[in-house]
Amino acid sequence: xxxxxxxxxxxxxxxxxxxxxxxxxxxxxxxxxxxxxxxxxxxxxxxxxxxxxxxxxxxxxxxxxxxxxxxxxxxxxxxxxxxxxxxxxxxxxxxxxxxxxxxxxxxxxxxxxxxxxxxxxxxxxxxxxxxxxxxxxxxxxxxxxxxxxxxxxxxxxxxxxxxxxxxxxxxxxxxxxxxxxxxxxxxxxxxxxxxxxxxxxxxxxxxx
Numbered sequence: 001x002x003x004x005x006x007x008x009x010x011x012x013x014x015x016x017x018x019x020x021x022x023x024x025x026x027x028x029x030x031x032x033x034x035x036x037x038x039x040x041x042x043x044x045x046x047x048x049x050x051x052x053x054x055x056x057x058x059x060x061x062x063x064x065x066x067x068x069x070x071x072x073x074x075x076x077x078x079x080x081x082x083x084x085x086x087x088x089x090x091x092x093x094x095x096x097x098x099x100x101x102x103x104x105x106x107x108x109x110x111x112x113x114x115x116x117x118x119x120x121x122x123x124x125x126x127x128x129x130x131x132x133x134x135x136x137x138x139x140x141x142x143x144x145x146x147x148x149x150x151x152x153x154x155x156x157x158x159x160x161x162x163x164x165x166x167x168x169x170x171x172x173x174x175x176x177x178x179x180x181x182x183x184x185x186x187x188x189x190x191x192x193x194x195x196x197x198x199x200x201x202x203x204x205x206x207x208x
Contacts, residue, residue: 005105007037007044007095009127009138011113013120014087016152016164018062024050026167027089030119037108039097044109047092054084064176093127102131113138117148119163 015030017023027048037044060066061083070081097105106129116122122145127138140146150162172182172191182188183195199205 002098003101003131005039005095005097005100005102005129005131007093007097007105007109007127007129009093009125011091011093011116011122011127012124013089013091013116013122015089015120016162016168018085018168019083020050020085022062022168023085023087023089024048026164027120029167030116030164031091034115035108035111037093037095037097037105037112038100039095040099042095042097044093044095044097044112047094049090049092051086051088051090054086056085056087057082058085059083060176062176063178063181088123100131102129102134102136105129105131106136113145114148117145118150121149122146 013027015023015027017026031046031048059070059082061070068081071084093109095105109127109129113122113125113127122140123142125138125140125145129136129138150156150160152165153159153161169178169180171177172179172188173194175182175191177186179191179195182191
């Protein structure tokens with residue numbers, strides 16, 4: 001007779017990112033690198049749902065530009081529109097895990113959510129882990145998992161980078177424009193020198 005365990009529930013998270021596509025890319029990459037919650041016939045599934053609406057707005061795009069690609073208050077695109085972003089995503093977790101005991105699945109799920117909580121802010125958790133002999137309900141609102149988030153280098157006193165920072169493009173000094181685009185489109189001696197230093201380090205040809 002096979003042993004089965006079940007994981008069912010939802011986790012509300014907020015990933016880093018300056019635009020909606022960047023947030024989703026970072027979140028998907030984080031999920032791809034989390035430890036597995038396993039079963040002999042398949043692992044726990046995770047479904048990503050972006051919440052409706054937005055919870056932040058900016059009158060310029062992520063490059064600090066006013067463009068006609070921004071969203072108008074009245075629908076469509078406008079030169080006087082807004083860059084609207086929704087930071088919250090609902091992760092629906094679901095697993096029917098064969099040949100696993102309750103303790104094995106509990107251990108794997110706790111490892112999964114702890115690793116997740118270091119890389120995104122975990123705001124709400126409502127997840128059950130069940131087996132024939134016992135069950136556990138994890139229910140939390142901005143509690144211990146939320147406190148586990150590792151702040152990015154620009155927000156912590158040691159300037160230690162968090163895991164996700166490599167996924168975000170580097171800004172030019174004193175500007176919102178990505179460093180490489182500033183190098184391409186603008187004459188800025190300080191930015192040009194830094195980009196070319198990095199090109200030499202990475203063994204790329206420079207234009208000098």
